[in-house]
Amino acid sequence: xxxxxxxxxxxxxxxxxxxxxxxxxxxxxxxxxxxxxxxxxxxxxxxxxxxxxxxxxxxxxxxxxxxxxxxxxxxxxxxxxxxxxxxxxxxxxxxxxxxxxxxxxxxxxxxxxxxxxxxxxxxxxxxxxxxxxxxxxxxxxxxxxxxxxxxxxxxxxxxxxxxxxxxxxxxxxxxxxxxxxxxxxxxxxxxxxxxxxxxxxxxxxxxxxxxxxx
Amino acid sequence: xxxxxxxxxxxxxxxxxxxxxxxxxxxxxxxxxxxxxxxxxxxxxxxxxxxxxxxxxxxxxxxxxxxxxxxxxxxxxxxxxxxxxxxxxxxxxxxxxxxxxxxxxxxxxxxxxxxxxxxxxxxxxxxxxxxxxxxxxxxxxxxxxxxxxxxxxxxxxxxxxxxxxxxxxxxxxxxxxxxxxxxxxxxxxxxxxxxxxxxxxxxxxxxxxxxxxx
Numbered sequence: 265x266x267x268x269x270x271x272x273x274x275x276x277x278x279x280x281x282x283x284x285x286x287x288x289x290x291x292x293x294x295x296x297x298x299x300x301x302x303x304x305x306x307x308x309x310x311x312x313x314x315x316x317x318x319x320x321x322x323x324x325x326x327x328x329x330x331x332x333x334x335x336x337x338x339x340x341x342x343x344x345x346x347x348x349x350x351x352x353x354x355x356x357x358x359x360x361x362x363x364x365x366x367x368x369x370x371x372x373x374x375x376x377x378x379x380x381x382x383x384x385x386x387x388x389x390x391x392x393x394x395x396x397x398x399x400x401x402x403x404x405x406x407x408x409x410x411x412x413x414x415x416x417x418x419x420x421x422x423x424x425x426x427x428x429x430x431x432x433x434x435x436x437x438x439x440x441x442x443x444x445x446x447x448x449x450x451x452x453x454x455x456x457x458x459x460x461x462x463x464x465x466x467x468x469x470x471x472x473x474x475x476x477x478x
Numbered sequence: 479x480x481x482x483x484x485x486x487x488x489x490x491x492x493x494x495x496x497x498x499x500x501x502x503x504x505x506x507x508x509x510x511x512x513x514x515x516x517x518x519x520x521x522x523x524x525x526x527x528x529x530x531x532x533x534x535x536x537x538x539x540x541x542x543x544x545x546x547x548x549x550x551x552x553x554x555x556x557x558x559x560x561x562x563x564x565x566x567x568x569x570x571x572x573x574x575x576x577x578x579x580x581x582x583x584x585x586x587x588x589x590x591x592x593x594x595x596x597x598x599x600x601x602x603x604x605x606x607x608x609x610x611x612x613x614x615x616x617x618x619x620x621x622x623x624x625x626x627x628x629x630x631x632x633x634x635x636x637x638x639x640x641x642x643x644x645x646x647x648x649x650x651x652x653x654x655x656x657x658x659x660x661x662x663x664x665x666x667x668x669x670x671x672x673x674x675x676x677x678x679x680x681x682x683x684x685x686x687x688x689x690x691x692x
Contacts, residue, residue, distance in 0.1 A: 310624075313621075314620065314621035314624040314625060315582060315586055315617075315618070315621040316621075317586075325570070325571055328571070330571060330574075332574055332575075332578055333578055333582075333625075334577070334578045334581035334582060334585070334586075336550070336577065336581050336585070337574050337575075337577035337578035337580075337581050338574075340573070340574065340577050341570060341571075341573075341574040341577075344570050344573070344574075345570060356539070356555060356558050356559060357539060357542070357544060357555075359554070359555075359558070360544075360546055360551050360552075360554065360555040360558075361546075361551075363548070363550065363551035363554050363555075364546055364547055364548045364551035366551075367548040367550050367551050367584075367585075368529060368547075368548060370581075370585050371548070371550070371581075371584050371585035371588070371589050372529055372531075372548075372589065374585070375585050375586065375589040375590060376589060376590070376595065380617075381590065384613070385603075388613075389599075389603050389605045389610075391603045391605075396603075399598070399602075403529075403594075404529070406528065407527075407528035407529040407530075410524075410528040411528060411547075
């Protein structure tokens, strides 16, 4: 497997945690999202992902060379092909809740603060992209805290690690980087601490990557 | 089942198609996203969904009253509980592709053009929210067309109807409403036409809903 990503890309980070949790080896290909206007905006990258985003996972499956984008699609495929150890709860309702909380981050927060949107807010609208990002991160984390307070145990959905936790941890790292006050989100930071104790989260951490600049 | 939604909300519309395709009856509760600042912004709505978005699906499961948000989480749960007729392809790679293309719309396009974001662009940034929406819709549809051209048959992923098609059709309706030129997306409009011939898509269409204003 080959993973194209960027050390602090939250979407890449989710996939790194899943790969580490399932014990899957992969080659890591850094794509620098900022340098020289972003390597994802070069012509060569278009064939990898026309959305010009990371992550992109390449792998062989039944003799076929496959390229897959979108972190949630990648997580679902890894879960189907390598179900153990699991990243979704055992019950249908538990899985629904995990997917709901994951999607709240994946479509409710991250798209509004990603590299391309921040740049457009700054360059095309002449607005403060950090204030923009904070606004949407705070709105989303507030909703996530409310939902998580109903479902969380050790992790966001009971005591079973799930996609939701994989989405939470990188999102909180981003929030701190943008000086978001995390005091209003005690459930989220408690679950984050539980995740931080797991080797998969340590291996997948942004600052543990070869392209980290932190 | 009870579905809280809005006639032209693209996320609600995806779920309506799934419910119609699987022949599931439901009570429809309109939530007007524009009137008086939006009914989703009233205090009562917070308990339904703290993200202040539709759709919200309420249902009984094994004696439990459940409330679920996020269209993709709802689609995945419906697929698990009512697998026939299916809305995901039979192969793992087919399912991965369907989820990838769905997510390209769900997290790659829709979050950037939804009601709350349009309002923020207009009111907080003083910018043209229609131009903003068009920019992101065109970027996303361009990428979707490229990926779909590799995988499409009658539908976006081969000849099997999937989540991807459920996301495509409402997104193209939105694009037309914002005067996006669809000529550069021949695969997408061809698949849209195939979908439009299916009764589930006709029943679920925005203009066929009791709260439609078109």
